Amino acid sequence: MTSVPQVRSQAGPPVLDVTDLSVHFSAGGRLLGRGRDVVRAVDGVSLRIGQGEVLGLVGESGSGKSTVGRAVAGLLRPTSGSISLGGREITRLSRSQMRPLRRDVHIVFQDPYSSLNPRMSIGAIVAEPLRQHGVARGRERDRQVDSMLAKVGLRAQLRDRYPHELSGGQRQRVGLARALVLRPRLFVADEPVSALDVSVQAAILNLLTDLQEEMGFSCLFIGHDLSVVEFISDRIAVMYLGKIVEATTRLRLFEQPQHPYTQALFSAAPLPDPPLQRGRVRIVLSGDLPSPLDPPSGCSFHTRCPVAVERCRSDEPALTEVTGPGHAVACHLVDEHGPPDVAAAVAAGTAGTKEDRVHDQA
Amino acid sequence: MSGPAPADAQVPAPLLEPPRRRHRLVRRFVRRRLAVLGLVLVGAFVTLALFSPLLGSATAQDFANVMVPPSWAHPLGTDDLGRSELARTATGARVSLLAGVLSTALALAMAIPIGLVAGYYRGWADAVVTRATDVMLAFPFLILAVGLAAILGASLRNVVLALGLSQLPGLVRVIRGEVLALREQDYVAAAVADGARDVSIMARFILPNAMSTLIVQATVAIPGAIIGEATLSFLGLGVQPPTPSWGTMLSAAQGFLDQAPWLAVFPGLAIALTTLGFNLLGDGLRDVLDPRSTR
Numbered sequence: 001m002t003s004v005p006q007v008r009s010q011a012g013p014p015v016l017d018v019t020d021l022s023v024h025f026s027a028g029g030r031l032l033g034r035g036r037d038v039v040r041a042v043d044g045v046s047l048r049i050g051q052g053e054v055l056g057l058v059g060e061s062g063s064g065k066s067t068v069g070r071a072v073a074g075l076l077r078p079t080s081g082s083i084s085l086g087g088r089e090i091t092r093l094s095r096s097q098m099r100p101l102r103r104d105v106h107i108v109f110q111d112p113y114s115s116l117n118p119r120m121s122i123g124a125i126v127a128e129p130l131r132q133h134g135v136a137r138g139r140e141r142d143r144q145v146d147s148m149l150a151k152v153g154l155r156a157q158l159r160d161r162y163p164h165e166l167s168g169g170q171r172q173r174v175g176l177a178r179a180l181v182l183r184p185r186l187f188v189a190d191e192p193v194s195a196l197d198v199s200v201q202a203a204i205l206n207l208l209t210d211l212q213e214e215m216g217f218s219c220l221f222i223g224h225d226l227s228v229v230e231f232i233s234d235r236i237a238v239m240y241l242g243k244i245v246e247a248t249t250r251l252r253l254f255e256q257p258q259h260p261y262t263q264a265l266f267s268a269a270p271l272p273d274p275p276l277q278r279g280r281v282r283i284v285l286s287g288d289l290p291s292p293l294d295p296p297s298g299c300s301f302h303t304r305c306p307v308a309v310e311r312c313r314s315d316e317p318a319l320t321e322v323t324g325p326g327h328a329v330a331c332h333l334v335d336e337h338g339p340p341d342v343a344a345a346v347a348a349g350t351a352g353t354k355e356d357r358v359h360d361q362a
Numbered sequence: 363m364s365g366p367a368p369a370d371a372q373v374p375a376p377l378l379e380p381p382r383r384r385h386r387l388v389r390r391f392v393r394r395r396l397a398v399l400g401l402v403l404v405g406a407f408v409t410l411a412l413f414s415p416l417l418g419s420a421t422a423q424d425f426a427n428v429m430v431p432p433s434w435a436h437p438l439g440t441d442d443l444g445r446s447e448l449a450r451t452a453t454g455a456r457v458s459l460l461a462g463v464l465s466t467a468l469a470l471a472m473a474i475p476i477g478l479v480a481g482y483y484r485g486w487a488d489a490v491v492t493r494a495t496d497v498m499l500a501f502p503f504l505i506l507a508v509g510l511a512a513i514l515g516a517s518l519r520n521v522v523l524a525l526g527l528s529q530l531p532g533l534v535r536v537i538r539g540e541v542l543a544l545r546e547q548d549y550v551a552a553a554v555a556d557g558a559r560d561v562s563i564m565a566r567f568i569l570p571n572a573m574s575t576l577i578v579q580a581t582v583a584i585p586g587a588i589i590g591e592a593t594l595s596f597l598g599l600g601v602q603p604p605t606p607s608w609g610t611m612l613s614a615a616q617g618f619l620d621q622a623p624w625l626a627v628f629p630g631l632a633i634a635l636t637t638l639g640f641n642l643l644g645d646g647l648r649d650v651l652d653p654r655s656t657r
Binding site for chain 2: 128
């Protein structure tokens with residue numbers, strides 16, 4: 001079985017091409033700013049999104065997924081690496097050079113309560129991108145705003161309302177309208193449904209899928225809820241501590257997760273089939289995400305990995321397509337025969353304390 | 363758009379519509395008795411200041427009626443030159459309110475751009491502004507005002523200048539803090555992603571959202587400035603006689619405290635009531651406008 005990294009399009013340059021992106025923040029630091037500590041929020045991430053493709057980016061809090069989104073949306077400057085939008089490198093552009101390109105990429109945020117200016121009416125909020133880019137004015141602008149509001153399922157009467165008069169779901173619809181009114185080529189959705197009720201989540205996700213089919217934009221969909229990301233994505237990349245540890249098509253990822261971290265994630269998501277759910281071994285990860293201030297040596301997952309071996313502590317695995325094209329994974333234990341069976345190892349109890357394990361297998 | 367109309371897209375029926383923001387704010391304000399009292403006090407003194415010419419001349423001397431205690435003919439008595447204490451207190455309200463409001467307006471006009479630039483751009487501009495305000499705040503407000511007034515010379519214009527500059531560091535600090543918090547909001551990030559220019563972001567996204575804090579801050583700053591004006595005038599650094607001001611009236615009354623206590627009581631009362639009024643009003647506005655205070 002072969003699958004290609006880009007699902008829908010192979011022609012033309014990708015809409016988004018991120019190469020070896022790193023974003024480091026300096027944290028606090030000692031007096032007089034000498035020897036500052038560096039948080040490696042994103043550390044060498046590469047990804048591509050083709051025309052009309054939806055790439056899901058999953059990971060737990062602190063994995064750096066939102067930072068990737070913000071860098072792609074031009075909200076923060078990467079420490080190193082490159083980001084190309086439609087073939088044009090943007091990381092070294094000045095603010096004025098960047099301005100016209102901002103039409104092509106828009107972002108929606110997680111919190112529908114802080115993402116809309118409380119002093120602007122809904123109509124003004126949706127019209128703002130049109131205004132900033134001088135796309136349409138007067139009647140024409142109103143018309144475009146109304147048609148965009150209709151597209152996201154909001155009545156035109158809401159145009160004169162203010163954000164505080166709307167529900168969370170309605171606000172997130174306004175956020176979508178605002179982000180899509182310029183018909184961007186790339187849409188960055190930074191956990192757009194995480195703050196919403198489950199029923200509203202479904203409505204917004206359906207809306208997003210409909211809009212994506214209708215308008216044909218590419219999408220970087222950031223999330224931590226596997227079922228949400230599965231629903232919307234063509235391809236999925238899994239992030240852990242600032243790095244992508246596995247990336248492949250949605251189907252392959254769900255059928256054959258290879259990285260031990262991905263396997264653990266899937267075992268944590270409940271199955272909709274009770275007998276299956278009961279018979280399954282849960283891989284429980286111990287401990288928290290290590291601090292990105294001081295990432296572990298070697299494979300950054302080795303401190304929590306149930307099957308880690310000595311090599312994982314010293315050598316950092318590269319993201320390679322070991323088991324076939326279109327399925328990249330960064331793990332020493334994945335070879336051409338497939339991934340390690342983490343669940344079996346956990347069930348058999350060979351995954352004892354870390355010291356024993358490393359010793360046994362070394 | 364395809365798909366069924368989702369539940370959350372529905373709008374509440376007109377009957378259930380929340381009352382509009384403005385009405386709600388007015389109602390919440392009116393419910394606070396003390397705030398209303400503050401508004402009444404401030405309103406009363408503003409009226410007094412506006413209509414002071416109707417209460418007679420503040421400078422006409424009448425040596426036949428010197429230091430007359432309050433009576434029907436002279437409601438608040440007369441001073442050592444036979445001038446009507448009522449007319450003088452009313453005219454003094456003009457000076458005090460003018461100095462209080464103008465100096466605060468001046469301070470705001472300077473503090474808003476400084477605070478915006480410091481809070482929005484951070485970096486060295488912020489470092490310079492923060493250090494400078496720290497240094498200025500090391501001097502108590504009145505000491506600073508007295509010092510500035512002494513350098514500038516005594517006149518109403520210089521009182522306004524001195525009080526305005528003395529209020530500046532406190533206001534800059536408040537505005538900078540507010541801008542720091544607001545610039546982290548997602549809607550500001552969204553505006554940046556739209557390609558909005560910095561000036562546009564500050565004017566359309568940050569300043570409007572800082573307005574309620576600024577209004578409250580100004581209402582709280584005005585009584586301080588009124589007391590400051592009275593102090594400067596009391597010390598002879600403010601408005602010069604014969605123009606009446608509450609501070610100069612108090613200063614003149616010092617010598618006659620045992621013969622004519624009303625000369626000190628009425629301007630003192632006027633200062634106390636005006637500042638009380640502004641403070642109550644400011645507290646009320648803070649409760650109503652600032653969603654972070656939950657009282």
